[in-house]
Amino acid sequence: MASIDDIFKKPVVVQGNGKRKLEQPNHDPNAFYKAAKLDANGDVKGKGKAAAVDEPEDESDFAGPELPPDFEEDVPDDEEGRFFGGGMAKETAQAMDYLDQQDQDGDSAVEKIDIAWVRRLALNFEKRISKNAELRAKFENDPQKFMGSEADLDADIKSLSILSEHPELYEEFAKLGCVASLVSLLAHENTDIAIDAIQTLSELTDEDVQAEQEQWDSLVNAMLDADVIELLAQNLSRLDESQDADRSGVYYVLNVLENLASQSSVAEKIGQDANTIPWLLSRIQKKETPVGQNKQYSAEILAILLQSAPKNRTKFASLNGVDVLLQLLSSYRKRDPEKDSDEEEYVENLFDCLTCVVDDEEGKSKFLDAEGVELAQIMLREGKLSKQRALRTLDHALSGQTGAAACDRLVEVAGLRTVFGMFMKKQENEAIEHLLGIFASLLRHLPGGSAPRIRTLAKFMEKD
Structure with a gap:
């Protein structure tokens, strides 16, 4: 069988029916015999010297004399040719067979991803980290000397994402110490290395990974033991969002935080970190026109953390x-x-944050001090999208054992007219539910015989 180099690289003309070639002169006497037009005496017409007799031309003359019965060879059916064999030249068929064989060999040579594979991967990964650290320390002022090792390390970090397709190997991966090593790269001097490490952690902890709880726990616990929350918060502070790569890095940090926060106990640890919530609180205040993805995502992560603990x-x-x-x-x-x-x-995430906070006693107190009831009433009267969100927030602020002060404030700022006016109009089911919740809180918390309670009861008696 011809090699693939012989077929595709040598500048030869393919011999076969598959390619049209330049036509060569035909010197076959039989061809001349068939093509020449003969007269009755056997001379070539137009070149004989005998006198010609004028006779009506017979169309059969143009066909020449009848060929001998055994002139043409009996050609058998072309069972392997153009019509029965697919119209492919021999060399082309050989090339296709060769490529098919290579595909089969490649499939059989695919490396099996198992525990042995993870151990080899771990060994190589640790060598890359050590080599890069050694060269960085040795040639601190000559980046050209360690850039190659950094590129190799970067490639190895990205290759780890394939583990997300094999979560059954998470426990072994963590046991070998690779999770801790990967997390340690979040503190790497090169932010590109840190960002790639963060992105890999994002892929390994993604909600779409089909991991069992034990497998997910082994990975996340190893990350937590390596201080991943603190390192993620440090990257939020050091990344410059004016740069595209760093802006993507911030997004991946937020994504890892979201993935980790799917477990309430971890969400509490994230929230109790000294830097995470302060950074998120600062980020949602950053002025942007239009509102960017990271600003919106920061508000979403903040809402998740506040809901969790x-x-x-x-x-x-x-x-x-x-x-x-x-x-x-x-x-x-x-x-x-x-x-x-x-x-x-x-905006919806901001309302989610506020609704969560006013459920607690300290949050209710802060809500009253910041004139949250007054702002909610304005939104109920004049808002559009904010109207329904403000109604839900007010319902939560008035509810619970510590909602009495908020109930008094609502009556004091003439909020009864607003909420009862809404109740008299056609509302969606969710809005009706929150209005009924507000009424229940008013009747529960306002003392019997007090002016606010009397005013509330009087509203129920009004016809308009």
Whole structure:
């Protein structure tokens, strides 16, 4: 069989029926015999010297004399030729056979991804890290000397993402210490290395990975033991979002935080980190037009952390977070964000944060001090998208054992007219549910015989 180099590289003319070639002169006497037109005496017409007799031309003359019965060879059916064999030249068929064989050999040579493979991967990965660290220390002022090792390390980091397709190897991967090594690269001097490590962690912890709980726990616990939360927060502070690569890095950090926060105990640890919530609180205040993806994502992560643990809500309230949220939301009391935009989702995330915080006693107190009831009432009267969100927030602020002060404030600022006016109009089921929740809180918390309670009961008796 011809080699692939012989077939595709040598500048030869393929001999076969598959390729049209330059026609050569035909010197076959039989061809001359068939092509020449003969007269009755056997001379070539037009060149004989005998006198010609004028006779009507017979069309059969143009066909020449009848050929001998045994002139043409009996050609058998072309069972392997153009029509029965697919119209492919022999050399082309050989080339296709060769490529098919190579594909089969390649398939059989695919490396099996198992525990032995992970161990080899771990060994090589640790060697890459050590070599890069050694060269960086040795040639600190000559980057050209360690750039090659850095490129190799970067390639190895990216190759680890294939483990997301084999979560059954997570436990062995963690046991070998590779998870800790990968997390340690978040502190690498080269932010590109750190970002790639963060991206790999994002892929390994993604919700789409079909991992059993034990497998996921082994990975995440190893990450936590390596101080991944603290290192992620440090990268949030050192990455410069004015650079495209760093902006992507911030996104991957937020994605890892979201993945880890799917477990409430881990979400609490994230929230209790000294730098995470303060950074998120600062990021949602950054002015952007239009609202960028990372700003919206920061508000979403903040909402997830506040929903997950009471301790996180307490810390957020102590950082003056409620006042920040009210200031940010106040710009939407009469204006709606663009529909189906990052800004619209950002506003909804801010309301989610506020609703979570006012469920707790400290959050309710901060809400009253920052005049949250007054802002909610304005939104109920004048808002559009904010109206339903403000209604839900007010319902949560008035509910619970510590909602009495908020109930008094609502009556004091003439909020009864607003909520009862909404109740008399046609509303969606969710809005009716929140209105009924507000009424229940008013009747539960306002003392019997007090002026606020009497005013509330009187509203139920009004016809308009």
